[in-house]
Amino acid sequence: MAEISRDALEAWLAARLQPERFRDYCPNGLQVQGRDTIGHIVTGVTASQALIDAAIARQADALLVHHGWFWKNEDPTIRGPKHRRLSAVLAAGLNLFAYHLPLDAHPKWGNNAQLARVLGWQADLGPEGQPLCCGPEGLVWLGRPAQPCTAGELATHVAARLGREPLLVGDPARPVRRLAWCTGAAQGMIEHAVAAGADCYLSGEISEPTVHWARETGCAYLAAGHHATERYGVQALGAAIQTQLGVQCTFIDIDNPV
Template sequence: MQRDDLLAVLDAKLEPGRFKDYAPNGLQVEGRSEIRKIVTGVTASQALIDAAVAAQADALLVHHGYFWKSEAAPIVGIKRQRIATLLQCGINLLAYHLPLDAHPELGNNAQLARQLGFANAQASVAEPLLWHGDWGQGTAGQLATHISVSLGREALLLGNPQRRARHVAWCTGGAQGYFEAAIALGVDVFITGEVSEQNLHIAEETGVVFIAAGHHATERYGIQALGEWLGVTQGLDVQFIDLYNPV
């Protein structure tokens, strides 16, 4: 498959033009034009690039790529080494950030709901990146245990573990700033990847439980689902590589 054809397929599926993002979506580093093997993963770290090289990949498709608005522009140090490896080996780097978070089928939020068994999962009207649904199988403490087992990483619970966990909200990754928006939905529990100091006080003072389940752990499933979709619909050889990251 030609690179431009692959980009057209991904752009049609994820619609990156609908999002005002923190980094460019789509092709970030150009490699060879013909794509036969794709490696997918969460973050384009040097370790994942090296794994893609070992797998003889033509493209590396990730959720977290490069050129974030907050990062320094010069291509030096770690950034230089990563990009040099991609260029030397002819590997294309493709990244989709918010479009992959938000996709109603393949997105991180949709796939996390599927992984954790949430019913009636849907994006909120006010904030499309904030999802909510029903669990209703026990307490918040039992939900935290379920999350820990399902994601293979111990979840951090803030608040009352004995609260019933009927209605839950979630947003994968570093969405601890959405806690109050989740509370406004009338949920019992909010789940995200990371935690900030003030989340404890909000949980204690509102009674809504906050669960931090890991940035990497909550965002493994969207990129994996996207790769599987490409394999089925485009007949490409796609390999998901999940590198350990406890954060």
């Protein structure tokens, strides 16, 4: 397999994910600088201690994740778990790359695009052939199931494909012809899905107000799991890096029931 410089990999990722387009809750790109040359990248959903330890055990040069560090409004002090994580990354010379909203939104490798692929959903396309979206930053995708179904049948299909039973709010018998979805903690965007005419909206997490929105609007809601819906984008990105740049990428799934 090939090697690449840290700076060249950062430039390749920036050109394709375009992080400058997003008003995000964390820095996107290289979050922690490690060794100059990268020959093995471990990818994963979250830069947890378990993923760091797994990357070090596999002698990786870089971690590439969806959920990185340094979130807005978090305690800036480096202590406890944050100290242990950062100490381990620095001691091992690991580079930490993280892409949050840019990886959600990418039309090919993004979490929304890849979730649609896994579930067999068809995204609606706009006039220029791009996915039809709504909501802040255009993060809510619109489309259709492989064939018309009920909300209950859709929930069964999602459970089979993701290996996790989703929470369905709404009438299981409701016909579903138009879908809206946004992976992760996007439950608050259900109002945009309703405005777009969706029969069912899927995201990762659920909050107390989401239940009332679904009940009062008639739009069925599926909470399919934050981690379960966001395992696929970083895998697709890693596969693209390996194919296009020749750098070895290894996906490690650290299970999370949320």
